[in-house]
Amino acid sequence: MELLEERILRDGTVKPGNVLKVDNFLNHQVDIELIHAMADEFCRLFADCPITKVLTIEASGIAIASIVAEQLGVPMVFAKKAQSINLDGDLYTTQIVSYTHKRTYDVIVSKKFISPDDHVLIIDDFLANGCALNGLIDLVTQAGATIEGIGIAIEKGFQPGGDDLRERGYRLESLAIVDAMNADTGEIVFRH
C-alpha cells in the first residue's frame, strides 16, 4: 500500500536490533486518517469473506482493528495479556513469546466471544516472527471458528513469520512488507 510505504519512509526510523520505529503514526501516536485508509484497504482485500468478527491483541492492534470492525459493521474482540482479576468464566488460553519485551505472556480470550459459527479476520500492527499471530490463530482454532484471513499493517519480510503463515495456507495480507532495512544508513526496502 503506497500511502503506508511512503509514510514509513518519511516518518519511520530504523534502530539497531531490527527495530522499525513507527511510533509517530502507528503505535503510540496514531494517525487515524492513515488508519482509516488502511482499514479501507483491508475491507477491499477481504471483501469476499463473510467476516463476523475482527480479532486483535492488546494494545497496539486495537486502533486498526476498531476502524476495520467499524467499516465491516461487526464486533471487535481483543485478546488480553492475562493479569486482570476481572476476567472470569471460561477462557481460551495460549502463550505468546514477546521478543520485544523479552518475556512470555499468557494470552486469553473469553469463550463467550468466539464461537464455532464465527468467521474471524485477525488484525495486527506488526508481523515479524509470528508469535503473536500464532497465538491468536491458536485461540480461534480452540474455539472451532473459521479464520477468514489475517491483515497486517507492517510485515518484516526478512523474518520468518509471514512466509511461514503463507506456506501453511493462511490468507495473509500485509499492507507493507519490509524486505530489508539498515540501522546505519536508515535504508528501507519494500517487497513488491
Added chain:
Amino acid sequence: MELLEERILRDGTVKPGNVLKVDNFLNHQVDIELIHAMADEFCRLFADCPITKVLTIEASGIAIASIVAEQLGVPMVFAKKAQSINLDGDLYTTQIVSYTHKRTYDVIVSKKFISPDDHVLIIDDFLANGCALNGLIDLVTQAGATIEGIGIAIEKGFQPGGDDLRERGYRLESLAIVDAMNADTGEIVFRH
C-alpha cells in the same frame, strides 16, 4: 446517555468487590456501533473545544479514543505502561496505581507527541478512583498542554475520582454514572 445505560442494564454484570463487568460490549468484545454512538456524543459535548489531540491509556481506552479521534479529525495518542525496549528518547513519565491489577505502573508518553500548543481531550472507558486519569492529567501538565476536557464511558459515582476531578475544575463528561450497584441483587442505579 440512554443507549449506554440500557446496554449496561442489559449486558453488564455486577460482581463482588465493586466490579462492573461490561466485557461483552466495552472492554474485551467491543460493540463498535455502540462506541460510534458514544463518540458522537463526546463530539457533541465537546463541540466548542479546539481539540488537537485525543489522549488515552492502553489498552481498553484505545477503541473509544480511536473512534472519537476519527470523528474529530485529530491524532490519537495512547500512553503506555512502560515495558517496551522500543521506547527511547525524551519521555514524560508518571505512576499509576491499578486497584484492578494490584500494582503500580510507570506510564509514559513521548515528549514528541504532546506539545505546549496541544489542546487535549482525555478519553477512557472507566473512572473510579481516578488513578489512571490523574496520571494522564499529570502527563499533559508536564507537557504544558491544555486539557480541554475528560470524556469517560462509565463512571463509578460511588467512588471519589469523578467528583474530585469536578471539584478541581476539570470539564468531565461521563456518559453513564453508576451511583450504586449491588452484587447480590444485580441492581444498578444511575445518576441523572
